[in-house]
Amino acid sequence: MAEPAAPTGWAAVRAELRGLVGDVRRELAAAGRPPLRDAVAEPLLVAAAAADAVGLEWEQPLAELVGFVRSRLTGDYAVDDFGFDADLTERVFLPLLRPLVRHWFRVEVRGAENLPADGAALLVSNHAGTMPLDGMVLQSVVFDETGRHVRLLGADLIFATPFSHDLARRTGTTLACREDTERLLAADQLVAVFPEGFKGLGKRYADRYKLQRFGRGGFVSAAVRGQVPIIPVSVVGSEEIYPLLATAPLLARALGVPYVPVTPLFPWLGPLGLVPLPSKWVVQFGEAITTDELPAGAAEDPMVVFSITDQVRETIQQTLYALLVQRRGVFG
Incomplete structure (x- = not known):
């Protein structure tokens, strides 16, 4: 019987990602850590699909991203004495x-x-x-x-x-x-x-x-x-x-902060004023x-x-x- 054809295109993307996600799940299980849910894995698939649709090279960046996610989920990363990662x-x-x-x-x-x-x-x-x-x-x-x-x-x-x-x-x-x-x-x-x-x-x-x-x-x-x-x-x-016009000292004191900024755009434009x-x-x-x-x-x-x-x-x-x-x- 002939060997089934290897997946190509988007099917290959999904197959590779599913394999990588499966590896991470097994690593988590072996370490006694909470399992990886599809809600975490799916964004990787969506990102790869978008990259594939517009013709971008996704393999290397995606491999690096999956490697990063794996290190975060399994705890396999280092921080120094000050907490620097x-x-x-x-x-x-x-x-x-x-x-x-x-x-x-x-x-x-x-x-x-x-x-x-x-x-x-x-x-x-x-x-x-x-x-x-x-x-x-x-x-x-x-x-x-x-x-x-x-x-x-x-x-x-x-x-x-x-x-x-x-x-x-x-x-x-x-x-x-x-x-x-x-x-x-x-x-x-x-x-x-x-x-x-x-x-x-x-x-x-x-x-x-x-x-x-x-x-x-x-x-x-x-x-x-x-x-x-x-x-x-x-x-x-x-x-x-953020050209600072005033600091609202009474409000700042009530909030326990050094100052509350008042600029030409904030708070008048709401969140847009934070740009x-x-x-x-x-x-x-x-x-x-x-x-x-x-x-x-x-x-x-x-x-x-x-x-x-x-x-x-x-x-x-x-x-x-x-x-x-x-x-x-x-x-x-």
Whole structure:
């Protein structure tokens, strides 16, 4: 009797996917984990069908997607001591960010050669834009320029919100405290800090590109103690995505948040007002400020810490002014 013909076209797609889903189900059963339902498997089939219908190459991307889903369902993936999931960040989070970075904000990167290829460094950036999109943009451009993940230092509020807490941890953000900063730098990580905090993020549009106070210089102490370079980062474009007109302090106090944004579009247009305006961004990485030649105990000397903090702040501020003079328009 003749062998049955191998399936072709969409039948082959379904056969391969069903086989892969069956493999995952068996792995879950062997591990004593809940079974994989069709509601999870069907989106893979629909995606492959759509790709096949328009003539796209689906085999390799689909194999990667199924491999990712398998690792998530079986628990076969790694996170570090801070909860950072590099696989999730590289395969889901950053690919979702790239269209925003490249096509909506059209981010231009300057001075990428100042980012070290290895070893620790502390990136210090201005912070603005009502919503912390500048941190996510920084993550995307640093990875695409160097292949390295930048570990953001986040405020307490991020970790007080369940969904935000989980996403932040998984994608590389950790609490902005001395202990975590020093541990990351000791592990040769790129660490990014936004010393203005909510004062910068929630400043009004009338005060755009005017740096707020940089706090007590705790980030400088950590860098000096670890003898790692400090890289000033200047971001232009973030101030215009949500022009902040007011902060509704009474409502913010009632809600327990730093501010409630009132912009030309929000809350007047509802959810549509949350779409960021497509301003043109420039991210400039400055030359490193070295700390390894400072004398022993410099990290505990308030005058040294203040001097370096002021140098970093002034470098960022003057670079912002220069970039603003050079740009041709907010959206061009």
